[in-house]
Amino acid sequence: MDTFTWCLNYLREFQTAQQQRASVSSTQSAPRPIKWQPPSTHGYKLNVDAAISESQRCVGFGAIIRDTTGFVLAAVAKKFHNPLKPKTAEVAALSFGINWATKVFPSFEAVETDAQAVVSALKTAHSYRSELGCFLKDVTSLLTTPPGVSVSYVPRECNNTTYGLAKLALRLDELFWMEKISFSIISAVISDCSI
Numbered sequence: 001m002d003t004f005t006w007c008l009n010y011l012r013e014f015q016t017a018q019q020q021r022a023s024v025s026s027t028q029s030a031p032r033p034i035k036w037q038p039p040s041t042h043g044y045k046l047n048v049d050a051a052i053s054e055s056q057r058c059v060g061f062g063a064i065i066r067d068t069t070g071f072v073l074a075a076v077a078k079k080f081h082n083p084l085k086p087k088t089a090e091v092a093a094l095s096f097g098i099n100w101a102t103k104v105f106p107s108f109e110a111v112e113t114d115a116q117a118v119v120s121a122l123k124t125a126h127s128y129r130s131e132l133g134c135f136l137k138d139v140t141s142l143l144t145t146p147p148g149v150s151v152s153y154v155p156r157e158c159n160n161t162t163y164g165l166a167k168l169a170l171r172l173d174e175l176f177w178m179e180k181i182s183f184s185i186i187s188a189v190i191s192d193c194s195i
Contacts, residue, residue, distance in 0.1 A: 034157040038068045043109035050089040050115075051166035055081040062165025063097035065105050074104050074178040077169035090115035091135035093166065094151070098142040104178065111151045114159040114184030118119050122151055 002086075038047040039055055044067050051060040059082065064075040084092055094113055101108050113119065142151055156163065168175065 015036055034155050036060065036066075036070070036154075036158045036161070038066070039110050040071060041109065042068060044073060044105065044107060045110045045112065046097055046101045046108045047154075047159055047162040048093045049113065049162040049166045050084075050086075050093035051163065052084070052086060052089055053170045054055075054083070056170065057081075058165040058170065059084050059089045059092065060169030061093040061096045062162040062167075062169060063093075063100055064162050064165065065101055065108055072177075074101075074176075075165060075167040076100055076174070076176045077172065078174045079169045087115070087117055087121075088135060090118045090143045091121070091139060094118060095135050095138045095142060096122065098139060109149060111149060112159065113151065113155045114154055114156045114163070116153040119151055119153040 025118070044065050046063060046065050048061070048063045051062070052058075053060070059080045061078045061080060062076070062187075065073045067073060078096065080092065080096070090113060094111070094115075098111060122139060139151075143151065
């Protein structure tokens with residue numbers, strides 16, 4: 001067999017294998033995208049996040065409160081004019097969000113953040129001798145005000161709207177929405193929800 005014939009046969013085998021592979025993968029269902037999930041009971045859920053701008057030396061915080069249908073009850077975006085390390089910024093966002101939520105809508109039952117290390121640190125924090133520790137202590141004390149509130153980790157895909165608010169805060173000083181939510185937030189919420 002000459003080289004040309006061998007190459008042609010090899011190419012046909014490769015194309016046949018690719019077609020078979022494509023038909024097998026098309027019959028398998030694609031994994032469902034991860035989205036925000038509503039609170040399990042008839043309560044409300046607070047999501048918080050932080051975004052950092054090293055060039056501006058500031059941090060943006062975003063927080064949003066939604067009900068079991070995904071309806072936005074209130075949202076806030078606020079700039080913090082102080083450079084923070086990422087983990088500290090996430091704890092500060094948690095502190096800000098809980099503090100804000102207890103004032104505007106105190107009956108929330110769950111808090112979510114996409115900062116897994118922060119959730120772990122809250123469960124194991126014993127020493128508060130650092131900047132991070134001070135924020136952890138603040139969050140721990142804030143969680144006693146609305147009793148029974150849980151803090152849990154969710155992947156970034158479940159927290160996209162809040163991250164968008166945190167990034168928006170980097171461009172502005174503070175925005176607050178209650179009852180009349182801006183269209184940009186509504187469209188982000190629609191793409192963020194699993195409902």
